[in-house]
Amino acid sequence: MRTLNQKIQWAIDLMREFEPDNGYVLAFSGGKDSVVLYHLACLAGVKFQAVYMPIEVEPPENYTFIKQHFPDVVWHYPARSFWQVMLKAKRLPDHRFRWCTTHFKLRPMRRLYRNRIRLVGERAEESKARASRPAVYHTANGISVRPLLWFTTDDIIAVTEREGLPVNPAYGGDLRRRMSCVTCVFQRKTTLLYSMDRWGDLFTDMAYMVVFYLYPHRADYLKARGYLTPTEYMSAYYLKLTPPRWARFKATHDLDADPIVLRVRQFIRRAQNGHQNPLEKPRFGNLQRL
Numbered sequence: 001m002r003t004l005n006q007k008i009q010w011a012i013d014l015m016r017e018f019e020p021d022n023g024y025v026l027a028f029s030g031g032k033d034s035v036v037l038y039h040l041a042c043l044a045g046v047k048f049q050a051v052y053m054p055i056e057v058e059p060p061e062n063y064t065f066i067k068q069h070f071p072d073v074v075w076h077y078p079a080r081s082f083w084q085v086m087l088k089a090k091r092l093p094d095h096r097f098r099w100c101t102t103h104f105k106l107r108p109m110r111r112l113y114r115n116r117i118r119l120v121g122e123r124a125e126e127s128k129a130r131a132s133r134p135a136v137y138h139t140a141n142g143i144s145v146r147p148l149l150w151f152t153t154d155d156i157i158a159v160t161e162r163e164g165l166p167v168n169p170a171y172g173g174d175l176r177r178r179m180s181c182v183t184c185v186f187q188r189k190t191t192l193l194y195s196m197d198r199w200g201d202l203f204t205d206m207a208y209m210v211v212f213y214l215y216p217h218r219a220d221y222l223k224a225r226g227y228l229t230p231t232e233y234m235s236a237y238y239l240k241l242t243p244p245r246w247a248r249f250k251a252t253h254d255l256d257a258d259p260i261v262l263r264v265r266q267f268i269r270r271a272q273n274g275h276q277n278p279l280e281k282p283r284f285g286n287l288q289r290l
């Protein structure tokens with residue numbers, strides 16, 4: 001078992017060992033792991049360029065945090081908005097068709113930084129898949145180096161506090177929370193409820209897309225699968241319930257008491273009552289481009 005200082009030294013040695021002549025590309029998100037990764041890359045003294053690929057559905061605080069604390073990060077704005085891509089995909093992103101990651105993260109990284117060696121903030125603790133890969137590995141996107149592989153959440157918090165690193169306000173003071181896109185379906189239930197309460201406007205954008213585009217487009221198919229209304233479709237989506245499980249859930253639960261269903265109903269109502277079409281909203285809340 002390594003101590004925190006040993007893990008830091010291991011990360012620094014790894015980055016130095018694999019440093020390419022043209023420097024690393026550091027995949028930066030504004031989350032706690034990428035802030036620590038950025039800091040350790042500075043301590044290692046390796047050459048790197050941090051890059052960030054924003055999506056409209058991230059916490060708005062993330063944009064200002066990165067601009068304020070990491071002004072040298074290069075931003076790659078997507079050509080199309082999250083809502084435009086959703087319209088084309090004709091469905092919400094899920095584990096079968098995770099079009100958001102492919103379109104907004106993987107493809108641009110591959111296109112812009114083909115054959116570059118990347119520093120990524122993945123940690124073994126996060127998932128079995130991440131734990132199963134070595135610290136340096138080849139992907140379709142090139143070579144990835146993972147200096148934080150052995151860091152636990154406690155380690156990340158300890159480094160953040162000890163080194164006085166900036167903390168993204170999107171965490172709401174709780175660094176144990178995982179930060180992702182606000183509307184992401186892969187969040188834990190407690191984080192999802194937190195996101196729904198804090199960034200309801202983005203969920204209302206999502207509800208708008210469901211009510212006016214996605215559900216009408218596949219209404220017959222969705223009804224046949226038991227999602228009888230846009231509210232049912234969006235609730236089952238966030239409860240991660242397949243058609244048979246959604247049917248069981250409806251039969252055995254009081255929908256009027258379920259916190260996710262109640263919030264979805266509210267978003268749908270707002271979407272139907274004068275909410276602005278997200279396809280017509282200014283990109284990234286009128287954020288001035290650097």
Ligand code: SF4
Pocket residue numbers: 055093098100101104180181183184185186
């Ligand atoms: S965090 Fe969730 S919504 Fe955002 S790109 Fe990843 S999978 Fe998609």
